[in-house]
Each structure stands twice: as C-alpha cells, then as structure tokens.
Amino acid sequence: MTRMMRPLLAAAVMGIAMGVLPATAQTLGPALPGRIAIAADVFDRVPDGYVIEERFLSGTAKSFRAEGQGPHAPITVVGSAPYTTRVVVVRPKDPGRFNGSVVVEWNNVTSSADAAPDWNFIHREIVRDGYAYMAVSVQKAGLYGHGISESGLKPVKEADPERYAPLDHPGDEFSYDIFSQAGALVRDRAADLLGPLKPKRVLAIGESQSAGFLTTYVNMVDAVARVFDGFLIHSRFGKQSGINGEFRADIKTKSSLPDTFVAAHPNRPAGSRPDIHHRDRPPLHDDNRW
Numbered sequence: 001m002t003r004m005m006r007p008l009l010a011a012a013v014m015g016i017a018m019g020v021l022p023a024t025a026q027t028l029g030p031a032l033p034g035r036i037a038i039a040a041d042v043f044d045r046v047p048d049g050y051v052i053e054e055r056f057l058s059g060t061a062k063s064f065r066a067e068g069q070g071p072h073a074p075i076t077v078v079g080s081a082p083y084t085t086r087v088v089v090v091r092p093k094d095p096g097r098f099n100g101s102v103v104v105e106w107n108n109v110t111s112s113a114d115a116a117p118d119w120n121f122i123h124r125e126i127v128r129d130g131y132a133y134m135a136v137s138v139q140k141a142g143l144y145g146h147g148i149s150e151s152g153l154k155p156v157k158e159a160d161p162e163r164y165a166p167l168d169h170p171g172d173e174f175s176y177d178i179f180s181q182a183g184a185l186v187r188d189r190a191a192d193l194l195g196p197l198k199p200k201r202v203l204a205i206g207e208s209q210s211a212g213f214l215t216t217y218v219n220m221v222d223a224v225a226r227v228f229d230g231f232l233i234h235s236r237f238g239k240q241s242g243i244n245g246e247f248r249a250d251i252k253t254k255s256s257l258p259d260t261f262v263a264a265h266p267n268r269p270a271g272s273r274p275d276i277h278h279r280d281r282p283p284l285h286d287d288n289r290w
Contacts, residue, residue: 026059026181028189036088037159038135039115043088047127051091051195056166058084059181061174064221066243071219075243081170085143086156087182088116090123091132091194099130100200102186104228106138106179106210113153114142117207118232132194136182138213140169173244176217179204180225204228209247215240 031053036043046052061083064075092098103126108115116135119126126133137143137156143164145155157164185193186202206214211233218231220243241247 026057026185028185028192029056029058031055032163034163035160037114037154037156037164038088039111039113039153040120042116042119043090047090047123049093049097050127051093052088054086054088055193056084056086057182057185058082061170061177061181063171063173064176064243066220071216071240073220075220075224079173081174082168083170083174083178084166084168085137085178085182086164086167087137087185087193088135089132089193090119090126090134091197092130095196095198097130098132098197100198101203102132102134102194102199102201103203103205104134104136104183104186106204106206106214107135107142108206108208108210109139109141110209111153112141112145112155113159114156115153118205121207132197132199134182134186134193136179137167138175138179138182138210139172143167143169172246175213176221176243179217180221180227183227201229202227203230203232205232209241212241212247216243
C-alpha cells in the first residue's frame with residue numbers, strides 16, 4: 001500500500017453519509033465452493049484469520065440519462081434490465097478483529113478480464129486493520145471480454161464457463177445501479193454476506209478506468225442512491241465516464257486532478273454532493289510515486 005493511500009483510506013472512515021437506496025428485488029446466492037476466477041489469481045491465498053467467499057447477485061438494474069450538461073447534471077431513469085453478476089467477500093473470521101468498515105471495490109476491466117487492482121494495493125492494510133472487503137464485477141467486459149485492451153487474460157465466463165454460466169450482464173449503462181445494489185447489500189444482507197460481522201461504514205473504491213466510473217457515480221448517482229459513506233477514487237484520468245456507460249466520455253470534471261478522495265459528512269442534506277479533497281497535483285495515473 002502506498003504511503004498516500006493509507007491516510008486516505010483511514011480518512012474515508014471519517015465520512016458518514018445518510019440515506020439508503022430504495023428497495024430493489026435482489027437474489028443473493030450461496031457461497032460457491034471451488035476456485036475463484038479473477039485476474040492475477042489474487043484471491044487464491046486466504047489471509048490468516050480471514051474468510052473468502054464468492055456469491056452470485058441477481059436483480060433488475062436501472063439505466064440513467066443526464067438531464068443537462070456537465071459532470072453534475074441531474075439524472076433520470078430511462079430503462080431497466082435483469083442481471084446476474086458476482087461478488088467476492090473477504091472478511092475476518094473473528095468479529096473482534098472487525099473495525100466496522102467494509103471496502104467495496106468496483107472491479108477493473110481494462111484488460112478485458114475482471115481485476116481487483118485496489119485489493120493488490122491495500123490488502124495488507126485491510127488485513128492489518130480489520131477491514132472487510134468486497135469485490136464487485138460491475139462491468140460487462142469483466143465477464144465477457146472485449147475491453148479497452150486485450151491482455152491475454154480470460155474474462156470470467158471464459159475462465160470457467162460451467163461455474164459462471166449463470167452470469168448475465170445487460171451493459172455498462174446499468175453498471176452504476178448494479179454497484180449501488182451491491183453496496184446496499186452490505187447493510188441489507190449483512191448476515192448473509194458478512195456472517196457475524198456488523199458493518200458500520202461502507203466505503204467505495206476504484207482504480208484507473210473504475211475510478212473514472214466512480215467519479216461519475218459520485219457526481220451524478222450518489223445523491224440519489226445514498227448507499228456509500230465515503231469514496232476513494234484512485235488514479236483516474238482527467239475525465240469522468242459517461243452516465244450512458246461509455247468510458248471515454250468527453251466530460252471534464254471541475255478538478256483536473258487524477259486522484260480524488262471524497263468524504264461524505266453527517267447530516268448531509270438530500271441531493272447535496274459530498275466534499276471533495278485533493279492532494280497536490282501528481283502525474284496522471286502515476287501510482288508508484290505517491
């Protein structure tokens with residue numbers, strides 16, 4: 001974990017957002033035995049004192065349209081579609097080790113496979129300080145391939161066709177609501193996802209392309225969804241993704257900084273945006289100098 005990211009993750013615990021996502025019919029499947037398909041096999045080794053479980057999540061997701069111009073335009077619902085995706089939960093066995101915070105990662109699909117880069121960055125901090133963690137396969141390319149680049153890594157449904165046959169993704173325009181629904185499950189289905197753990201905070205995190213989508217989520221969806229208590233937007237480019245699911249959308253944010261920490265505060269009024277805190281300007285997408 002970089003020196004900069006540790007205080008940012010700790011600071012995310014300080015931001016408390018009020019409100020919940022409106023109820024949406026969902027199905028959370030049982031924990032699956034066997035090997036988890038993920039880029040770089042990052043979940044093959046279970047940290048000492050932790051449990052790793054993979055489950056399928058099904059529901060009906062909404063898509064949105066921006067009503068206006070700019071990164072903070074209000075949104076309206078324009079469509080819905082069924083989906084089935086997967087989540088991977090890493091949690092302490094002992095409730096006494098749990099610090100109350102669950103980190104929810106928007107998996108990265110740039111390689112045309114499903115990857116959890118921020119787990120690589122922060123897993124030592126997660127285990128050392130007693131966080132729980134959940135990776136969410138939010139975007140279609142992680143399941144089917146055909147992302148921005150072809151890395152030779154297999155997308156989930158190619159890596160194990162039999163295991164992942166039920167997975168079905170309607171498109172990235174539905175990714176924002178899929179992420180909201182997954183985050184809401186941390187509280188709504190805590191006993192199923194986390195066993196004996198009682199979550200107090202749910203923190204969203206995403207790196208690179210995922211950070212671009214997460215920036216759009218903060219700017220346009222968060223005020224409606226009201227699911228997450230804080231955000232760590234890690235190593236993004238200067239633009240946010242489109243609410244229509246396009247990654248390279250021509251939407252500039254007010255800040256040109258590539259990395260942004262966003263903290264929501266107690267008693268944040270409905271419809272308001274969380275405060276945004278920036279570090280001094282680093283090189284674009286340069287993780288290792290932090």
